[in-house]
Amino acid sequence: MPEKYSLYKAKMQQLADISHAASVLNWDQEVYMPSKGAQFRAQQLSTLAGLHHQFFASDELGEILNELNQDDSLTFEQKRNVQLTLKDYTDNKKYTTEFVQKMSKTVSEAFIAWQEAKQKADFTIFAPKLKELVKLKREECEILGYTNHPYDALLDQYEPGITVAELDEIFEGVKEQLVPFVKEIFAAPQNDESVMFQHYDKDKQWQFSLDLLKDMGYDFDAGRQDISTHPFTTSFSPQDVRVTTRVNENDLSEIIWSTIHEGGHALYEQGLLPEYYGLPQGSACSLGIHESQSRLWENNVGRSLAYWQYQFEKLKKYFPEQLKNYTEEDFYKAMNIVKPSLIRTNADEVTYHFHILIRYEIEKELIAGNFEVDELPALWNKKYRDYLGIDVPSDDKGVLQDIHWSHGSFGYFPTYSIGSFYAAQFFQQANKEIEGLENMIQKGDTSKLLEWLREKIHKHGRIFEANQLCEKVTGEKLNFSYFMDYAQKKYRSLYNL
Amino acid sequence: MPEKYSLYKAKMQQLADISHAASVLNWDQEVYMPSKGAQFRAQQLSTLAGLHHQFFASDELGEILNELNQDDSLTFEQKRNVQLTLKDYTDNKKYTTEFVQKMSKTVSEAFIAWQEAKQKADFTIFAPKLKELVKLKREECEILGYTNHPYDALLDQYEPGITVAELDEIFEGVKEQLVPFVKEIFAAPQNDESVMFQHYDKDKQWQFSLDLLKDMGYDFDAGRQDISTHPFTTSFSPQDVRVTTRVNENDLSEIIWSTIHEGGHALYEQGLLPEYYGLPQGSACSLGIHESQSRLWENNVGRSLAYWQYQFEKLKKYFPEQLKNYTEEDFYKAMNIVKPSLIRTNADEVTYHFHILIRYEIEKELIAGNFEVDELPALWNKKYRDYLGIDVPSDDKGVLQDIHWSHGSFGYFPTYSIGSFYAAQFFQQANKEIEGLENMIQKGDTSKLLEWLREKIHKHGRIFEANQLCEKVTGEKLNFSYFMDYAQKKYRSLYNL
Numbered sequence: 001m002p003e004k005y006s007l008y009k010a011k012m013q014q015l016a017d018i019s020h021a022a023s024v025l026n027w028d029q030e031v032y033m034p035s036k037g038a039q040f041r042a043q044q045l046s047t048l049a050g051l052h053h054q055f056f057a058s059d060e061l062g063e064i065l066n067e068l069n070q071d072d073s074l075t076f077e078q079k080r081n082v083q084l085t086l087k088d089y090t091d092n093k094k095y096t097t098e099f100v101q102k103m104s105k106t107v108s109e110a111f112i113a114w115q116e117a118k119q120k121a122d123f124t125i126f127a128p129k130l131k132e133l134v135k136l137k138r139e140e141c142e143i144l145g146y147t148n149h150p151y152d153a154l155l156d157q158y159e160p161g162i163t164v165a166e167l168d169e170i171f172e173g174v175k176e177q178l179v180p181f182v183k184e185i186f187a188a189p190q191n192d193e194s195v196m197f198q199h200y201d202k203d204k205q206w207q208f209s210l211d212l213l214k215d216m217g218y219d220f221d222a223g224r225q226d227i228s229t230h231p232f233t234t235s236f237s238p239q240d241v242r243v244t245t246r247v248n249e250n251d252l253s254e255i256i257w258s259t260i261h262e263g264g265h266a267l268y269e270q271g272l273l274p275e276y277y278g279l280p281q282g283s284a285c286s287l288g289i290h291e292s293q294s295r296l297w298e299n300n301v302g303r304s305l306a307y308w309q310y311q312f313e314k315l316k317k318y319f320p321e322q323l324k325n326y327t328e329e330d331f332y333k334a335m336n337i338v339k340p341s342l343i344r345t346n347a348d349e350v351t352y353h354f355h356i357l358i359r360y361e362i363e364k365e366l367i368a369g370n371f372e373v374d375e376l377p378a379l380w381n382k383k384y385r386d387y388l389g390i391d392v393p394s395d396d397k398g399v400l401q402d403i404h405w406s407h408g409s410f411g412y413f414p415t416y417s418i419g420s421f422y423a424a425q426f427f428q429q430a431n432k433e434i435e436g437l438e439n440m441i442q443k444g445d446t447s448k449l450l451e452w453l454r455e456k457i458h459k460h461g462r463i464f465e466a467n468q469l470c471e472k473v474t475g476e477k478l479n480f481s482y483f484m485d486y487a488q489k490k491y492r493s494l495y496n497l
Numbered sequence: 498m499p500e501k502y503s504l505y506k507a508k509m510q511q512l513a514d515i516s517h518a519a520s521v522l523n524w525d526q527e528v529y530m531p532s533k534g535a536q537f538r539a540q541q542l543s544t545l546a547g548l549h550h551q552f553f554a555s556d557e558l559g560e561i562l563n564e565l566n567q568d569d570s571l572t573f574e575q576k577r578n579v580q581l582t583l584k585d586y587t588d589n590k591k592y593t594t595e596f597v598q599k600m601s602k603t604v605s606e607a608f609i610a611w612q613e614a615k616q617k618a619d620f621t622i623f624a625p626k627l628k629e630l631v632k633l634k635r636e637e638c639e640i641l642g643y644t645n646h647p648y649d650a651l652l653d654q655y656e657p658g659i660t661v662a663e664l665d666e667i668f669e670g671v672k673e674q675l676v677p678f679v680k681e682i683f684a685a686p687q688n689d690e691s692v693m694f695q696h697y698d699k700d701k702q703w704q705f706s707l708d709l710l711k712d713m714g715y716d717f718d719a720g721r722q723d724i725s726t727h728p729f730t731t732s733f734s735p736q737d738v739r740v741t742t743r744v745n746e747n748d749l750s751e752i753i754w755s756t757i758h759e760g761g762h763a764l765y766e767q768g769l770l771p772e773y774y775g776l777p778q779g780s781a782c783s784l785g786i787h788e789s790q791s792r793l794w795e796n797n798v799g800r801s802l803a804y805w806q807y808q809f810e811k812l813k814k815y816f817p818e819q820l821k822n823y824t825e826e827d828f829y830k831a832m833n834i835v836k837p838s839l840i841r842t843n844a845d846e847v848t849y850h851f852h853i854l855i856r857y858e859i860e861k862e863l864i865a866g867n868f869e870v871d872e873l874p875a876l877w878n879k880k881y882r883d884y885l886g887i888d889v890p891s892d893d894k895g896v897l898q899d900i901h902w903s904h905g906s907f908g909y910f911p912t913y914s915i916g917s918f919y920a921a922q923f924f925q926q927a928n929k930e931i932e933g934l935e936n937m938i939q940k941g942d943t944s945k946l947l948e949w950l951r952e953k954i955h956k957h958g959r960i961f962e963a964n965q966l967c968e969k970v971t972g973e974k975l976n977f978s979y980f981m982d983y984a985q986k987k988y989r990s991l992y993n994l
Binding site for chain 1: 510511514515517518519521522525529530531532533534536537538540541543544545548716717718719720721723733734736737771774
């Protein structure tokens, strides 16, 4: 290994140490920190972020990267690591200190305004700060640069390489195929979901959720589960990947699918190779691919009948009384209820994409300057009527529901949908390549599936771009039809269509 | 406030942010980290330590400190902060990089050797590394400088200002007064301790320990208690001070006095003033003063009859069956059993100081070069025979029992004893100044005591040196006779002497 490359690796590991230390502080903040700890914790996190920024923007690192970028003796993987880091470095250097400070200040203020606005269901409290943010985001597109659509520059931060042109095509599929299909479901008689909403003891739910993680192959020697208000996964290294979940005594579904979802994210992080700690090769490919791992486990596996043909018996051991009059088919129907809803995070796996479609359509036009912030609530409400057939009673349940815009995260939402679409495409491929996979799942054995994901997806880190990875794994680029086929097959049967 | 002083404050806060971030990582490591997380965690902690060292040794900080040190416009407190920081800075600069690296490497190796040596009860495994360490420590004394005794240089790192001359005087008191007194106790009939060693449900013990902390005035909005193998207190800011404890189903004493002990440390940290975060004024005075706070609560309060005249009834509500045949006097006797023992951490509050005396006598002569490492076990065993009248069966229960030397912590042990002696002196003063204190304690009210400690000790941070603080609080320097009086009064009554 060239000496410069070792130096580069050491610097990247130091940067990773700083950002992972911040992750530990963030995790603690969400899970265990006492209330008064917030103020100094924010300061400590800001100091770590400042150090990370300072070191990552250093001229010394820039020189190492530029020199290595000319070095023909590097292996393919080494080259790719250097190129990706150089891109991150160059993007990072495009921002002036003034811009970064202005953005950081505006985001802080916008977040506070959003909290109040949401609590009071009053969009006008958020609007002035959101206007400033949108203006800065439009500036950011120019700073970063783009070829066709300004929104491409923002998308690239979360899903490197993806463009409006590609997303338009994918969401065209959602509009033309998924929307009419779901309207068919809406018109069909509804299934019974009462099994979910009985009283379920919290401790037993917790024990069952640990069983689920164990069965998935989550390594408890390299992680742990805790409780938090909003479930999340965080990694301090591939050897220490934490998940959180939440428990609702009167709704069994909350813990089950949040545990499986975060478990899917965590398996990806535990599957990254420790020898590439700190390098792009040791990091997740993209948010879309990350979401594909959580969604594959949550939906394609975790909401399948095959999975519950094994797990339902185990669940029954915890709750014999509550479940004595229900079969796994009843439970399967209840976990797959499709209905229009106002809140994205509570949506079922098909209408979910309407929520993302709406945000995608709004974001790209807003960033392009085709309409302004004040028009947002009306536009939002119209789209919920058009796509979901429901009226938004107030903005807290509408345009104000999600935190993302107050953080300045424009371009993030689409990764939720493409994650599900990648998941369907990967899962279809896994079924092709792993003989008898459904049968294994029926017997509670997902080890071959995990092995396949490790080999095909996890271990590569960022070496391939998402679409490239998808082609390597499935032989073609992201294709919405796999999700559509999956949804059709599953829900035609569930709703007798 | 002079601009330079604000700059100094900002730099100190940044340093505190880095070291407190490391404290969060350390806390997590002891309390929640999964086993495989150890390797990368060590690397992350080492990176943070490196950053802290680099920033604290920067010439820029040195220039600011030297300039401020000449600035006559500073207030007394500002001056004192600058002087203390400059002393720390100057001490830190005395070490060459080579020395620091050599020490760090030797400590790592010595720690590994000690673990193996202790496990195999074989001092010869530890001896070669300990020799290297002692050689380095002797060098360190010369690097740091001293006036009378080389050991003074090491003592100063833990208990700024204290010297061998002062400690000799104090430990002379231990030898001349405490040793013969305890031999009297040894000769008296022993009290019954069976109440402690029944089966006590873990969850109930845990609940009771939380009650104890609450009753002491520990602020759970600015801290929390968790379980760890070795109980400890750690602070991330005065607004987030964590304690840990341990539970033994068959020995009630473990959780009770470890909780009260750590609670005492934590009250001190919660009582430091947040506005001085990062400055000497916002940090604990010395290890001895820190220990005085834990010992005062653990022993002077927590092992008193008055305290249990209130708490015993509460304890009985958790364990009515186990305690039905016991009175608070029985319980008081059982918690104050005095007997010779091999292991320091299990010793009662009087023989405890024999353990420290032995280590003090050994350390100062070893550092002065008056004997060598190979002679240690024989010397150790002889002293245990002379002072405690017991034979050391093997080195794991003797010279190898404590971790400190393997960490290179020479000069640390004496702070344990002087902490207890400060505690007795402070508590005597508190009783003088707070009318009816014992009566309040009998009624479960320690709020006035905490208020007094906050006002007299906590809020000052490092503004006064330990002995100076002691004089301000009690009118005289550390005086062993307060401890001796306390011990005489308490144990003459307990053992009918």
